[in-house]
Amino acid sequence: MTITKSTKSIVSGFLKAVGEFPDRPALEVDDQTYTYQQLGKRAQDIAASIKAYELTANSLAGVLGYRSFSAYAGVLGVLISGKGYVPLNPEFPTERTFRMISLSKVNVLIVGNECLKELKNLLPLIKQSLTIILPDTEAQEDLVKNYPVHRYIFSSDMPDHQDPVKEPEVDGEGTAYLLFTSGSTGIPKGVPVSHNNVISYVEYICDRYDVNEHDRFSQTFDMTFDLSVHDMFVCWQREACLCSIPQKSVMAPAKFINEKKLTMWFSVPSVAMFMSKFRMLNPGVYPTLRCSLFCGEPFSSVLAAQWQEAAPNSVVENLYGPTEATIAISYHTWDSNSTPEKCTNGIVPIGTIFDGQKCRLIDKQHNVAATGQPGELCLSGSQVTKGYLNNPEKTRSQYIKIPSVGENTWYRTGDLVKQDEDGCLYYLGRIDNQVQILGHRVELQEVDHALRKASGTEMALSVAWPIKDGMAAGVVGFIGGQNNAEEAQIFEYCRSELPEYMVPRKLYFIKDIPLNSNGKMDRLQLKEMLDKGMSA
Amino acid sequence: MEDIKQKVKDFILSELRKRVGDIENINMEENFIESGVIDSFGFLELLMSIEQEFNIHINFAELDPSEFTTLEGLVFHCGKAIAL
Numbered sequence: 001m002t003i004t005k006s007t008k009s010i011v012s013g014f015l016k017a018v019g020e021f022p023d024r025p026a027l028e029v030d031d032q033t034y035t036y037q038q039l040g041k042r043a044q045d046i047a048a049s050i051k052a053y054e055l056t057a058n059s060l061a062g063v064l065g066y067r068s069f070s071a072y073a074g075v076l077g078v079l080i081s082g083k084g085y086v087p088l089n090p091e092f093p094t095e096r097t098f099r100m101i102s103l104s105k106v107n108v109l110i111v112g113n114e115c116l117k118e119l120k121n122l123l124p125l126i127k128q129s130l131t132i133i134l135p136d137t138e139a140q141e142d143l144v145k146n147y148p149v150h151r152y153i154f155s156s157d158m159p160d161h162q163d164p165v166k167e168p169e170v171d172g173e174g175t176a177y178l179l180f181t182s183g184s185t186g187i188p189k190g191v192p193v194s195h196n197n198v199i200s201y202v203e204y205i206c207d208r209y210d211v212n213e214h215d216r217f218s219q220t221f222d223m224t225f226d227l228s229v230h231d232m233f234v235c236w237q238r239e240a241c242l243c244s245i246p247q248k249s250v251m252a253p254a255k256f257i258n259e260k261k262l263t264m265w266f267s268v269p270s271v272a273m274f275m276s277k278f279r280m281l282n283p284g285v286y287p288t289l290r291c292s293l294f295c296g297e298p299f300s301s302v303l304a305a306q307w308q309e310a311a312p313n314s315v316v317e318n319l320y321g322p323t324e325a326t327i328a329i330s331y332h333t334w335d336s337n338s339t340p341e342k343c344t345n346g347i348v349p350i351g352t353i354f355d356g357q358k359c360r361l362i363d364k365q366h367n368v369a370a371t372g373q374p375g376e377l378c379l380s381g382s383q384v385t386k387g388y389l390n391n392p393e394k395t396r397s398q399y400i401k402i403p404s405v406g407e408n409t410w411y412r413t414g415d416l417v418k419q420d421e422d423g424c425l426y427y428l429g430r431i432d433n434q435v436q437i438l439g440h441r442v443e444l445q446e447v448d449h450a451l452r453k454a455s456g457t458e459m460a461l462s463v464a465w466p467i468k469d470g471m472a473a474g475v476v477g478f479i480g481g482q483n484n485a486e487e488a489q490i491f492e493y494c495r496s497e498l499p500e501y502m503v504p505r506k507l508y509f510i511k512d513i514p515l516n517s518n519g520k521m522d523r524l525q526l527k528e529m530l531d532k533g534m535s536a
Numbered sequence: 537m538e539d540i541k542q543k544v545k546d547f548i549l550s551e552l553r554k555r556v557g558d559i560e561n562i563n564m565e566e567n568f569i570e571s572g573v574i575d576s577f578g579f580l581e582l583l584m585s586i587e588q589e590f591n592i593h594i595n596f597a598e599l600d601p602s603e604f605t606t607l608e609g610l611v612f613h614c615g616k617a618i619a620l
Contacts, residue, residue: 254598255600274576274580277584474575
């Protein structure tokens with residue numbers, strides 16, 4: 001057997017569509033429709049600018065864009081240039097974005113016009129010289145004057161490329177995108193995901209849902225959330241059309257689904273929860289949907305049943321997967337007859353591992369757990385990434401060998417699950433302090449860290465609260481002891497350090513933080529205090 | 537109708553004051569959630585208390601959130617539901 005090195009990029013499917021079906025719609029955003037030709041052209045011009053001005057060997061480039069033509073063209077342009085993209089989010093605190101730029105060492109930024117303000121916040125922090133490409137912004141003299149260390153390419157400087165787009169040459173194991181997840185030490189963890197990882201996922205999903213050129217995809221996720229990769233690259237792989245939902249409509253997108261005649265839905269379950277409360281899940285209201293996927297947090301069976309009634313022509317599936325295993329790696333298809341009795345605590349099972357990927361449950365000693373016993377879920381296969389960016393220690397602790405099952409490397413998810421005889425997986429909880437807030441992964445230690453820095457006391461702890469339909473709606477903070485820290489200052493510090501969903505919604509100043517039997521501050525007791533009605 | 541709207545507006549402002557404190561600078565056309573006055577869960581709670589207070593059910597199914605997450609939009613749609 002000869003092993004040929006894969007050189008396929010995740011952008012290959014899109015480029016094929018540009019060549020074969022240039023006039024099909026590829027993207028609807030801001031009330032504009034762009035064909036494959038138009039989106040491809042802009043992406044190619046961005047790629048040409050990167051190639052012309054980026055002379056270093058760095059394999060990554062940043063994209064600071066938000067639900068705009070430039071954001072999508074930016075992602076595609078970076079990939080066409082042969083680099084991987086690092087999505088940056090103007091909704092995140094500037095400090096955090098700056099840290100992502102530093103950690104990923106990018107030398108190139110693609111910036112959408114909607115993020116100009118955030119760029120101006122960032123530039124005073126950035127010392128090294130960058131190439132900043134602003135494809136839809138006219139020349140800005142103040143930028144050039146105030147921050148002359150960088151090279152700017154404004155809309156009028158963009159190359160106008162007429163040649164057919166060439167496939168980039170990439171190493172299949174090279175990074176397609178780099179995402180950052182919440183880290184317990186207060187520094188976000190970088191997860192590089194390779195072209196091979198993503199192609200495995202995209203090909204499996206395209207076949208699984210028989211995606212075709214008539215499909216119209218929702219795009220609900222921010223690009224800093226890896227589920228957005230599904231939206232973009234599953235859609236474009238099969239010449240379908242991506243419909244970007246404006247941020248202000250994401251919470252309750254009933255009108256959007258019907259106006260855009262969406263066929264493929266993908267969101268966090270929280271969106272279904274909001275829609276249910278807004279009475280937007282009445283029977284039969286979404287006849288065009290044929291496939292509804294939910295991922296990112298526990299999916300309540302009540303919501304799944306309501307969604308199924310509202311979208312009677314749609315399959316409804318709960319997907320599960322950590323960023324480290326590329327977007328999603330297991331599924332459970334909702335069946336109104338058989339699923340309800342399979343639900344634990346009213347939560348839909350995370351289901352069956354995708355064909356070709358593997359899972360094992362391990363106990364605390366890293367032995368394979370006995371059949372039927374709860375254990376930590378470990379994953380292996382073509383979708384599983386190789387480790388964290390510049391963090392060998394964390395990589396060693398999460399990417400392990402399980403001696404009794406051969407030489408494979410297994411990613412430890414930190415999720416406690418059990419598995420039945422049919423291989424169906426049931427989510428039981430976390431083995432650590434990670435929680436999901438509106439689908440975002442949050443290490444509570446990272447919030448603790450911010451609270452401690454802000455209050456100047458070590459006696460500070462965060463709790464995921466309140467819990468609604470099995471989902472955490474936010475975080476609250478506890479500050480212990482005699483404390484002079486001002487509430488407003490603590491909030492302000494947290495807002496400057498943490499994305500909005502991680503900022504405590506409320507602070508409680510209490511005399512003593514309860515301790516557990518080991519003398520450690522006890523989150524569980526604080527949660528019980530809240531349960532008993534401590535919240536006003 | 538203007539009476540009803542004023543009553544709804546007063547109620548919303550008093551609820552907002554309870555939840556987020558100072559709201560003197562609130563603008564009629566500003567999106568509550570985008571501008572950070574209140575988060576989406578807070579908005580949902582606000583809505584529940586309005587529905588309870590005026591004993592109404594607002595039909596949101598045909599609306600985009602941009603139409604009811606401003607003070608103006610919310611007052612309009614609540615007023616409409618009360619007048620029915």
